[in-house]
Amino acid sequence: MPNTELLETMLHRMAMAREIETLMLRHTREEKFSGWWHPGEGQEAAPIGATAALEADDYVWYQGRGSAWAIGKGMAPGPILGDLLGKVTGATRGKGGGVPHWADYSLGIMGEGATLGSVYPLAAGSALSSKIRKDGRVSIANFGDGTSARGTFHETMMHAAAWKLPLIYFCENNGLLVGTRIDQVSPTANIADLAGGYGIPGITVDGQNVMAVYEATREAAARARAGDGPSLIEAKVTRKHGHYAGDPQHYRPDDYLKDYRDPLDLLAGLLKGNAAARILEEAKAEVLTAYEEAKAAPEPDVSVIERDLYHVA
C-alpha cells in the first residue's frame, strides 16, 4: 500500500493542475487571451505520477498539454498562470502566451518543444551529460502518441539504447493526434511495442491511475540510474477536451467519453476520511489566488522582445 504522504502530495498537484484547467477553459472563452490553450484535463495523472517518481534534480523535457509537468516538478501556479496570461510574473518574465514555455533549470524543468516531438534529442543531450559527469540524474523526454512518428524518435532511441543513456521516453497516448486516430497511422497497438526494436523495456500503463504511472516511472528511473539504459513508458490517457480550447471536435464520436474515468476521483478514492476534500479545497484556493494575482500583474514592456537572445559572459 502506497504511503499516504505520497498520495496526498500527488493529489494536491493533480488538483492544482485541474484547477488551472478549469480557470483556463473559462478564461479563454470569456476574457482577453493571447494564443491557443491546449487543455490537459483528464491527463493529469500521467505527468504527476511520473514526476513524483523522480528526484528533484532529474531533467524533464515536456511537450504536454495542460500544466501538470511543470506543477509536478515543482513550479508554483504563479509563474505558470503569469505566463499563460502574458504577464511579467510568468516564468518567461513576460514572453508567455497560450502555448507555454515554462522552464526553471533549478527545478529540472527544461522546457517545452513546440515543434511537437522535438525534445527527444535534447533529452538525450542532458542524459549524455549525466553519463559523462556520472551525476546520477535521469532525463525524461515526454511526447504524445502522434509524435512517435517523428524521425528523431528513432534517431535518439537508437543511440540512447546503444549507449545505455539514463533516459526515459514517456508517452502520453490519448489516442488522437490533433483529430486523427493514432491507430490510423501506427502499425502497433501500443507505442510501447516499439521498444522491442531497440532492445529496451516498453511498458504500457493505465494513465488514469497515478500509482501505476508512478511505479512504472520509478522502475525505469532506477534502471536508468543503475546504468542499464533507457525505457519507454506509455501511459494510456484520456484527452477530455479538444486539441485546443475552442476546437469544435467534429472528428470525435458523441460517445467518446462514455468510459471516461477522472484520474482525480480515482486517486481521491484511495485516501481516507476528508483528506481528499481538504486537499482539493486547498489546491483550488491556492490556484485561484495565483490566478487573481496574475490577472492583476503588469504586462511586459515591449523591450522584453530584445531580451535573452544572447548571453553575455
Place this chain on the structure above:
Amino acid sequence: MSHEVMGYNAAMGLGLVEEMRTDESIFIMGQGVVTGGWFGMEKGLVAEFGADRVIDCGISEAFEAGLAAGASIVGMKPVINMGFGDFALIAGDEIYHKLAKWRYMHGLDVPMTAVIIFPIGAMGGAGPEHSSCTEVLGMHFPGLKVVVPSTPEDAKGLMKAALREPNPVLFHSVQGLGWSRGDVPLDPDFVVPIGKAVTRRAGADLTIVTYGSMVPRSLEAAETLSTEGIECEVIDLRSLVPLDWDHVLASVTRTHRAMVVHEAFRTAGPGAEIAAQIQERIFFELEAPVLRLGAKDFPLCQSADLEQAAIPSAGSIADTARQLMAI
C-alpha cells in the same frame, strides 16, 4: 610565442585540442571522429581524451544537433562535426529553433556553448548535396553566432573563441581551403574574437567585402587589378554574426565603392544583406551601387570543372571590380 606552418583543418583541430585540455566539459561527436574524422582534424583525440568525450554516432544530424542543444543547456560544451554544411537542413529544427531559440523562448539568460562544424563549399566534385554554402541561414535566424575562417590561423583562433563563447556558434570550415597551409600561433591563449573583421589588403579605390573561400581569390584579383592601377581594399569578415559593420562602413567611407563576394548563391545570399545595409547606412558616401558576386543560382554540378565555373573566380572578381570602377 612560436608559430608553426600547418594546414587549415589541422589548425582547427589544434584549437579544439587546446580547449579540450583546459575544459573538461567539451566533447566532440560526429561520424568517424574516433577514427580520425573525414577531414583529419580529430586525429588522435580519443587516445588523449577518452571515449566519453570523443563519440562516434550514426548518420543522424537532427539527433546530433538536438543533443548539442540539450547538452549545452545543462552546461556541457558539445562540438558536433556535421560532415557537410548541407546537413544543416536535415537538422533544421534542432539548429534554428532549438539551439537558436530555446533560451529566448523560455526567457532564460544562461550560457549555452555549442559548436556546430559545417564544412561548406566546393571541394572538387563533392556534388550538389555536399558543397552547399549554408551560412546565410545562421544570419537569418536570430540567436546563433556565425563564423567562416579563411586561414589556418583563423581556423584555430575562431575555434578557440567559439568554445569560450556562451552562445551557440555555427562554425563553417571552408572545404576548398581544407588543405591550404599557413602560419599558426602556438600560444594557447591566442584567440580570434568573434565579430571582428580584418583588412587583408589595403587599397584606396574600392572595397571588396568577402569571407571564406573567396578571400584568397579576391586577393589574387586585387593583385591583378593593381597592375592596372586599381587598388582594392579586401576585407575578410571572418564572422557573419555578429558582423563587423563598423569595419566595413569605415572602409567603404574611404573608398566610396564596394562589392561583396561570396561562394554562396547570389540571390538572398549574405551579400544581399551586406549590400543593402551599406546602401542604407552610407548611401551618400557611395559613388556607385554596391555590386554582388556569388555562385550562379543553380545547384552545383557533380563535375569538378563545372563546379568551378559556377562560383566566382579571381577572373570574375576582377571583372566585377572593373565594372564597378567604370560606373
